[in-house]
Amino acid sequence: MAAALLHPRLADCRKLFLRNYEVFINIGVHEFEKRGEQRVIINVELFVPLANSTPVDDKLREVLDYDFMRSTIADRMNQGHVHLQETLCDDISKTMLAHPLVRAVRVSTEKPDAYPDCDAVGVEVFRIKEESA
Template identity: 75%
Template sequence: MLSALTHPKLADCRRLFLRNYEVMINIGVHDFEKRGEQRVLINVDLYIPLAQSTPKSDQLEEVVDYDFMRETVSRRMAQGHVHLQETLCDDVARAMLAHPRVRAVRVSTMKPDVYPDCEGVGVEVFQIKEEA
């Protein structure tokens, strides 16, 4: 996968990531999908300017805590049923971008149990925060 760090607006950033966070969520548009949860794998990349994420005292408050990514995803899961993976990705990305240190985000979701003949089906979104 080509890194977004090659994007000119992200050249001064580091990337934090959460890989294959497995959640059970009520997701889908079909009636059978609305009756139960499905396994979804969520991936998040956060792009944080080095000036705001390079620790000087080796202290957690100097960086963006990984817990922020997991807790943000968990809060979205707690909101209940979502029809589309696109909606889920957009919601998670919007919440990640609300963090003051985050300049950009990539979020992907994958439903690995939909088809028996492929690894999964999914969606990915990449957003850069508009400059104020």
């Protein structure tokens, strides 16, 4: 995954991030998981071209607001139960990548309470927009 971050189309980008965002969501395929919420840690990295994110007047309207990351996650959580972390990552990354300022996105989710003998189990996805013709 780290090699993807060396992609030449990201060289002129600024990275915005949301780290270790802890949410409680109804997620899982097992019956016991469907009866309640689980703690999930979400990490997001957005890559935005410097040309579209370098403020001149020090105004929020000149950049991508961090609230976009949190609201995208909240919107997905409000859609109800999700079986797989893969689906959750894909849904979040697809919505974030659709933003006109975002060139690439990396999203990871982890369930820290899934097993007692490890820190967490999780999924990560990286997506980059196709170049415009």
